[in-house]
Amino acid sequence: DLAAAWREAAGAGDGTAEAGEVPSLLPSTLRRQALDALGYRREGSLAGTPTVAELADGLADAGADVLLYLVAGDERMPGLVIAVGPEAGLGGGALPQLADVEGGPLARYVDAAAARDLHPNDASLSHAWEEALEALCDWAFHAVGPVLGGIEKRLAAADDAWEDRPLRVVLVPCGRLGIVPWHAARLPAEAAHDRLCQVAVVSCAASGSQFLRAVQRAPRDPAAAPVLVADPTMSLDYADTEVTALRDAFYPHARLCGALYEVEDGELPLGTPEAVLGFLADGASLLHVVSHGSAGVRPTVSAMDLVADEDGTPARLTVSRLLDREEQENTEDGPLVVLSACQTDLSKRDHDEALTLTTAFIAAGARDVVGSRWLAEDSGSALLMAVFHHYLAVDGLSPVDALRAAQMWMLDPHRENPGSLRGELLRESEERQGLERTALWAAFIHQGHPGPSTQDTGEGTT
Incomplete structure (x- = not known):
């Protein structure tokens, strides 16, 4: 009935509106009814839009400083930031540089990424994409740097113990801003550090509601019941290396799934979508998946490539399939899901409150998810993941801090073996x-x- 009322109000019933068109004068009562229907669709879930107080309390409980909604401007209007924090309160303002305009850095990056996706082996297109990525990182700090600097100064003035603690920020980037690697924003040349992740701990969320769902879940010890899924199609050169290294160094009792060269066919469970969903259902503490991933032309068909049966028939674990999964009864805690695959946190369209594999796993009950925003390089990703798990399993850092520490390790020209790299990955770190x-x-x-x-002081690894 609500859908019929919406179509009638839009003029669809008498043919005066184009399919899918929503008029600007749609009655506010009808908009509210639609929002209520969507927000309250599941009994017991966090319904509707969270209040400022709920967001501030969630940030305080999580040990984070501020949540920033980022809204892109255009040729007519400047960008907008809305900030919520337990100490900073509520604020907002215009960010003139935060604009998604034709010919701008974000638009050029989107075009370069689309061209590269069509021809990933074309060296000239890859070079053009990488140049656009660097320009995007330069723009990213100019766009949000002023507000981050202002928040940090305000918090430092109110806390004498602030000095050595990085700012902990949660970003909710709206529209195509969700494509930007904000943690890689390049600081000004005169700064002591090069990238934002070196001075701040950056996490992302699709919405305030999604953020609150995740922070209300208690952590599981990643080593308690880990599951490692090696590319069942055996088409990723470093999938075997990555999974074997993680098992040997950190998770000797992990359940293995997929295909490993050292294991005969039939000795491991098939890497099927059903198997991966089954691991989530039966209490996996860590689900680390190494496979091909892709962002679909529609968000719901974005997927990881798995297999369907013994003959290796391809099968895909899609966003839609994750969202169709019945929510577990136990939502008090949640696993860490690591998607060591391409484009697992990328939406090529419909970016607001983006549907990606990463956000779908949060919806499916995960507490933390690590995903990717472009076509990741095989060996480099394997090395980053090995260092990430070192900081997670050996140093006891939280997932967001462990990822930050691993990325800072990659940035360090004097990087050394953190202690867990062996064999091929150790050679990669020394020679690459x-x-x-x-x-x-x-x-x-x-x-x-x-x-x-809870095992560290919150300062992370520097």
């Missing part, structure tokens, strides 16, 4: 040139709980 390239370390982002582990 250019690990500090943005394209190699910045693809992966964190969504979920933005706070420190």
Whole structure:
């Protein structure tokens, strides 16, 4: 009935409106009814839009400083930031540089990424994409740097113990701003550090409601019941190396799934969508998946490539399938999900409150998810993941801090073995040139709980 009323108000019933068109004068009561229907669709869930107080309390409980809604401007209007924080309160204002305009850095990056996706082996298109990525990182700090600096000064003035603690920020980027690797924003040349992740702990969320759902879940010990899924199609050169390294160094009792060269066919569970969903249902503490991923032309068909049966028939775990999964009865805690695959936190369209594999796993009950925003490089990703799990499993950092520490390790020209790299990955770390390239370390982002582990002081690894 509500859908019929919406169509009638839009003029669809008498043919005066184009399909899908929503008039600007749609009655406010009808808009509210639609929002209420969407927000309250599942009994017991966090319904509707969270209040400022709920967001501030969630940030305080998580140990984060501020949540920023980022809204892009255009040729007519400047960009907008809305800030919520337990100490900073509520504020907002215009950000003139935060604009998505034709020919601007964001538009050029979107075009370059689309061209590269069509021809990933074309060296000239990859070079053009990487140049556009660097320009996007330069623009990103000019766009949000002023508000971050202002928040940090305000918090430092109110807290004498602030000095050595990085700002903990949760970003809710609206529209195509969700494509930007904000943690890789390049600081001014005169700054002591090069990238935003070196001075701040950055987490992302699709919405304030999603953020609150994740922070209300308690963590599971990643080593308690880990699951490692190796590319079942055996088409990723470093999938075997990555999964074997994680098992040997950190998770010797992990359940394995997919395909490993050292294991005979039939000795491991098939890497099927049903198997992966089953691991979520039966209490996995960590689900680390190494496979191909892709962002679909529609958000719901974005997927990870798995297999369907013994003959290796391709099958895909899609966003739609994750969202169709019945929510577990136990939502008091949630696993860490690591998607070591391409484009697992990327939406090519319908970006607001983006539907990606990363956000779908949060909806499916995960507490923390690590996903990627572009076509990740195989060996570089394997190395980053090995270092990430070192900081997670050995140093006891929270997922967001462990990812930050691993990315800072990649950025460090004097990087050394943190203690867990062996064999092929150790050689990769010692011999590979250019690990500090943005394209190699910045693809992966964190969504979920933005706070420190209870085992550390919150300052992370520097």
